[in-house]
Amino acid sequence: MQKALPILNHIIREVQSARSLALCLIVATQGSTPQGPGAMMVVNSDSSIVGTIGGGCVEADIRRKAFFLVQSGGSDLVKIKLNHESAADNGLICGGSIEVAVMTLSESSFLQPFHGAVENLESGIPAELPVRVENNSQLIEYRLCIEPEPTLLIVGAGHISQELADLALKLEFKVTVIDNRSDFACDSRFPAPIETRAGDIVDELKKTIIDFSTYIVIVTRGHKHDYVALEAVIDSNARYIGMIGSRRKVHLIFKQLEESGTQAELLKKVHAPIGLPINAVTTCEIAFSIAAQLIQVRRASKVDVIQGPFDVLS
Structure with missing residues (x-):
């Protein structure tokens, strides 16, 4: 998993500056995939990204969906099956599937868990970050467990x-x-x-x-x-x-x-x-x-x- 602190700090800075964004988090995988659970990507209000969930056309597809949610608000649980074409685009032979939780953040009031996670990680303490998305009209929560940087x-x-x-x-x-x-x-x-x-x-x-x-x-x-x-x-x-x-x-x-x-x-x-x-x-x-x-x-x-x-x- 990539370094979490820079991504979390980026989220805090952007939202505090009144710029909406979407956090894209791989929450489940099956079979062979370029990135595993815990991989994160932020899609900013200008569609630029920070972090990665594997690159290629799968990441581009998630990026498009996330950017739409940044503009319209809301959240989603995106499920993608890696076919031959998408796997080849990553330069890999993958035949699995991934689930990505896409949560938009637009108000500073949403940032308390992020501040808490940053404080823990900077103190060398493991952190837990809740990520809530809507799936089939039901609000569900995943928890990202982050180990402090060794x-x-x-x-x-x-x-x-x-x-x-x-x-x-x-x-x-x-x-x-x-x-x-x-x-x-x-x-x-x-x-x-x-x-x-x-x-x-x-x-x-x-x-x-x-x-x-x-x-x-x-x-x-x-x-x-x-x-x-x-x-x-x-x-x-x-x-x-x-x-x-x-x-x-x-x-x-x-x-x-x-x-x-x-x-x-x-x-x-x-x-x-x-x-x-x-x-x-x-x-x-x-x-x-x-x-x-x-x-x-x-x-x-x-x-x-x-x-x-x-x-x-x-």
Whole structure:
């Protein structure tokens, strides 16, 4: 699913500026489709769009229907079967069907759920957004469940970190790089939107909010720094902790941590040696193996992005 925050903020800005729009949300799919439930597109009052529900002639058809609703008001549940022609237009071999809830928004009074969702997501809390449409003269509600944007915390600002930070941005992570060397953790090596923080590694980690949407990659320049970084985060609520190093180095660090009082059970959640086993050699390949493991963990637990439909009592 594409980033939700920019789309939600766009909706709020447009409606507050007295410009009507339509939110188009895929609420159900069957078979092979270019986008799954939760994909969003906004059709503005000038017919321009923000976001995507898959492109091609299917998206164009939804866009036309949504633009009509923007002008006339109302809502609709649009059901489209992907035939050979529409699938080919997307460059894909799809033979499924999609249902798209199209809800128009024209008044600021409609925006309370959107403000609430934005506030939650900006605080790292999952959000739920109700989307109401009319279907066969009955008002129904779907609920879009949105996970907060994941944060990748990279400890160490070396060459692997540079490669990984770039990849993580493409994978829609917020990225922060920490190092105790100011000439490494700097904007010239990690340009915006990557955040860099130079300082004592443990102090910087203690200042960081770490929750279930946080992924931590430890790739410092040495055994000592890896040890203190892992010790600082081992009992955190991070969704992922990975540490670079040979099996021998990992064993030594784990042994030191256990001797200093860390429970062996906590160490089982650490991905070390880090990355998927793809025989990576170069810094770029190692970064790819780590990024692949982040994806694997992130997508391991499937959450129902769309709940409903529920009847809305009048």
